Amino acid sequence: MAGKTSDYVVGVDLGGTKTLAGVVAGSGKILQQVKAKTPAEEGYHRVLENVATCVEGAIAQSKIERAQIAAVGIGVPGPVDPETGIVKAAPNLGWKKVPAKAILEKHLGLRVFAENDVNAGTVAEHRLGAGVGVRDLIGVFVGTGIGGGLIFGGQLYHGFGKVAGEVGHIILERKGPRCGCGNRGCFEALASRTAIVRDLAMAIEKGRKTVLTKAVRDGDFHQIGSRELADAFRRGDKLTVQMIKRAARYCGIGVASLLNLLNPEMVVLGGGVVEAFGAEYVRLVTRAAKKRTFAGTWAGVRIVPAKLGDDAVLLGAACLARERAAS
């Protein structure tokens, strides 16, 4: 079937710091990938111009004829109206109401579809990754924050205002720590990397010892990434182990809430924290979730790590563009 127009699409992962674009074949294989810095501080016109350049670059390098590209899909770090392609807001980019689809279509002369990045990542796991064939799936991505995506009946669920899936902002501890959103005790405020690092810093202030003390003392503990945490964890650093176990338990409580409410077949756990701590983290989350989930709801459910890593957003945006262009 090579040569059919619908065989190829371009997927874009537009992040606050970097932009990735790749030509994706019908099989889900990424043929060519182009990476560039996102010039976020230069405004949305420049950022989207840069996206267009990346897309053109990926097409050129892939040696696929332009006429064979059915559409372009872009994953954006904020809520998006998938019909209009307007990005409602993207704090990392300083965006508010940016008509990304329209601007990119003008630049590229190709059909463009925009979607929230976490939704795109969830779709990728559903179409090509851990959740192939699953009807009802929840994606939970644990990193600096906690994002999520909801797939019901095989389709991405957007909700009334197209902002559904804020998994990180279900409330798990009414009087818990303050969240970035202003609430207290959100899932994100308890189990994200930001929460882990905050708790580490507090423990160190209270005199607890850890191999991470130096980074924290130097005042740049907010720079501690998942990798540093994972190193300390693997070296058996007591405090880090304790904090990670606690965060995984919190994540399990969040997952239990999701399971009791939505009874999905699968929960896909992704993001930097999950990748850094791997199977052990997933095991801890699963144990904590099982304890708090109805037996009937638990039966047959699978809690699994994401498979697609850093390619998920690009691939999901590509899948959605392919599907929407065909419909």
Add this chain to the structure above:
Amino acid sequence: MAGKTSDYVVGVDLGGTKTLAGVVAGSGKILQQVKAKTPAEEGYHRVLENVATCVEGAIAQSKIERAQIAAVGIGVPGPVDPETGIVKAAPNLGWKKVPAKAILEKHLGLRVFAENDVNAGTVAEHRLGAGVGVRDLIGVFVGTGIGGGLIFGGQLYHGFGKVAGEVGHIILERKGPRCGCGNRGCFEALASRTAIVRDLAMAIEKGRKTVLTKAVRDGDFHQIGSRELADAFRRGDKLTVQMIKRAARYCGIGVASLLNLLNPEMVVLGGGVVEAFGAEYVRLVTRAAKKRTFAGTWAGVRIVPAKLGDDAVLLGAACLARERAAS
């Protein structure tokens, strides 16, 4: 169109103490209703025989010809597989894996469809009550416990194991009071009537004064119903007012979690507690929810009281039977 087979259906609300059956016209009007005690202690065969008798009675009294009855829908207090019509469990009836649909079809010689009662109530509010025309709707029913139903894209969402919608068992306070389900801090353990009465009893034990003291002293405070609470509330009983306000605030936290996660267009609040405290309760819930919901998610959302009261389950079961018989 009178006389068309599909014009009439029978809806049944099978409760732990009483059984209601009614013939329902295409308009949603209940023509005739029959009520009987549920002989729960006599086993499921007797209970379903009794349901069949109620259905036959309602048909006979309605003067509608049997041939004009398209189907029978029954709402059951427990999880149901809507395809097989097997009731997975119904603790109030002492049921486990009861093939309610098959047994009733044998008794009645009519097509029967079974559904969880809270799901049926939510469907009724969506088709005939507060939520007509809404795409994404969540029903939250606050009584002895807290139940819920989820409507996405206009359709009831069942989830993988057909047990989705346990709104009462999302966790809102990790270390909160013990819930009937064994967990801590479930929505139900914080905001149900059971929770309100528990907190009242604890406050009285600590010496707080209330007009409800006698009922509590007599040791039958678990018998305090929504009506007694509402009386004390309206008489301005300080402790009761405080407890109801707190429970409404908890309910608002639960609703905020649901909104942030699912971004529905409408939340319908029903059940004994909501009916007893009316508009003031809904106002308190709304205020607490708004404080904790993203502005973009809050935009346009409606939090409204249920409209159908005690008829909801019967009507919803009837709606679903009509739809499923036609499909």
